[in-house]
Amino acid sequence: MGIQERKEREKERRRQQIMVAARRVFSKNGFNRATMEDIAKEAELSPGTLYLYFKNKDELYVSLSLRILQYLLIRLEHVKNKSLKPEESLVALQEAMFDVYDFDPMILINLFHLQSSVTLKSISPELLSQIKSLSQRSFSIIAYIMAKNIKYGSFIDQHPMAVANIYWSLFSGVILWETSKKIINNNDKDYLKKTLKKAFEIFNRGILK
Amino acid sequence: MGIQERKEREKERRRQQIMVAARRVFSKNGFNRATMEDIAKEAELSPGTLYLYFKNKDELYVSLSLRILQYLLIRLEHVKNKSLKPEESLVALQEAMFDVYDFDPMILINLFHLQSSVTLKSISPELLSQIKSLSQRSFSIIAYIMAKNIKYGSFIDQHPMAVANIYWSLFSGVILWETSKKIINNNDKDYLKKTLKKAFEIFNRGILK
Amino acid sequence: MGIQERKEREKERRRQQIMVAARRVFSKNGFNRATMEDIAKEAELSPGTLYLYFKNKDELYVSLSLRILQYLLIRLEHVKNKSLKPEESLVALQEAMFDVYDFDPMILINLFHLQSSVTLKSISPELLSQIKSLSQRSFSIIAYIMAKNIKYGSFIDQHPMAVANIYWSLFSGVILWETSKKIINNNDKDYLKKTLKKAFEIFNRGILK
Amino acid sequence: MGIQERKEREKERRRQQIMVAARRVFSKNGFNRATMEDIAKEAELSPGTLYLYFKNKDELYVSLSLRILQYLLIRLEHVKNKSLKPEESLVALQEAMFDVYDFDPMILINLFHLQSSVTLKSISPELLSQIKSLSQRSFSIIAYIMAKNIKYGSFIDQHPMAVANIYWSLFSGVILWETSKKIINNNDKDYLKKTLKKAFEIFNRGILK
DNA sequence: CATGAATGAGAGTTCATTCAT
């Protein structure tokens, strides 16, 4: 059974190896200009091998997002499980969001772009449902935190889900826009975190009673 | 010279005709799956003709964004030129944003996606600089309105440009995220405008002194 | 309209040009080992061009059979339309079969092989129904001739359709088998026509009252 | 030496196991769409193992035909060895042919298709010569039976080999054509045996003095 | 100006075959 286990581990490592390569190639060339052969070369594997681990290019691409969604969920569950006071949980939430961004900025941006993309049509139902499930579970935790704050009277009375949506929108909006600016202006200076912090400040002031 | 003019006008009309067709095809199939032949057919022209008006597929795509950027600028200038009280100008700004969304939601979303994309690399410098110029001019108007409110003491003291960025991020973030949700969940119900309104409310509460 | 016509003609000529090339390549390498690139090269065209005239490789392959089926039908109709005495029509039928073989032996053999192949699954329904229709119409003429002979008392009493089937089976069987022998034995001597003639003689003796 | 033998037997059994699986997969998917992996799975072996018993896919395919050719020869020798009267041997021959068809219809059809195919080029000379040898030996028995009938004056005077060829052609022709019809027309009703019987009847009437 | 047939590079993907274990 040790052999079985070792094989499992090796298989998983291979998957990771491919995903690491894919990450690099996708982030350099974008989805369209990245070819499976590029990725194979980057992973020091043959093109055929990629298809032993991923059904097709789309699935490989989407799988990258899966990792960050998993991290997001874990991070949010961690926040939820600590029994914090409402306002404390808001701070913890904010920290979680920063962590998620730091975990893999490029992939997070991919995820934001993915959502409204056509790519979703050609991936396997299993993968799609995994994504949906992870998203929804994460999202309901954010809503839960918002609800707690509303219930305890520290937040204005709004539908928690709506507030969660706005929170997430602000998060993704700032990240996308600050990244865009950087690219368009060939700018090295990165205001992202500063802006994100300010954005959350304004949000908090706006939502507090 | 009348002839010259008429030719100009006709040429411009042709361009519009193509862009209208492109818009339809891109929005139906997405950028990748939309072929130049599809667009040509939709425009009742031949593929070759498209290349008399646009350097390549990318330029045609990006040109669509140009239109909405132009509209955005005009709309914002209109807000600026009316001599409104600070808080009034904020309301007017919000109205402008809604108008821009209504002007062409699909293309606006494209614009948001475009920003951090690789597409920008294959378009002509002229087109790129047009985009930059329009963006910046629009942006400085938003910043100007924010500055006015800060100066007149109704807003908390923050760098106007930062506030403008957050404002725009919130706008784009809500639109992208609400659209995403609709697609992922195969949902027909559209909460976008309602959520956008609430988002601006929170922003306003958060930014007001 | 002269232009229209000329274009039609040229388009048809192109199709023929491709089919001629395909015929050569398929007969040299067989279906599997023949690549679209080979055919394109043989036709002095680019691979892409082939797809302007044929949906895919299968369709191109099957289209070759269409020509001979069309010829078969024309030839059989010709036999039917001549008002011949029963026994004369049998002679005429035999001549028609020989003509069909001479028209394009290689493609005729393809047709025989095609029938029980899996290829039929990936061709367009239109093409398939064309093939079916041509086959059936041809076949009913053979049956019609057999029926005439039976009715006039020169043939033994058998179901005309069954007799037609046996006739066609004998025809295709002899052609396939004689061709096979030639290939297997690397034989240049061609007994096909002689054998076919004898086969029909035996058939005739066997069917005559 | 018992060990040697047992190993031989086991090796042969393994070969059979693979051929049984191959038979199933080929008949389900056709030669092209059947993959070595499919066959391996069906045989509950790994792909690599297949290559320990067969040089390549073509050889595996052709080996299936070998079995039926062996059966054909045995069956024909059996007919020959019984000292039958000429006309009786003709009946026995017919029975043998039906038995061969029943032995494995699908593989028999494969064999008919194989004959004029390009596949033969990529198999080993040994296998090819085995096929040739079996075919020829079978064939000469058919010719022998025909010769006997001619010699004894019950058959018209024709070259026995030619008659044998026509006999075999009729047999294969009917089988191929009836199978084709079934496939093309999605027909479940199977007229094969009935038609084959009639075909032999006509042949017999045609060949008898 | 407009056409649209032709191009041909290049994509994703498959799968017979190999070989280290």
Add this chain to the structure above:
DNA sequence: GATGAATGAACTCTCATTCAT
């Protein structure tokens, strides 16, 4: 002998782009 992960050549097919008419 058996495995099965890895290979990589080769395939079909697409489509942005060109250019003779």
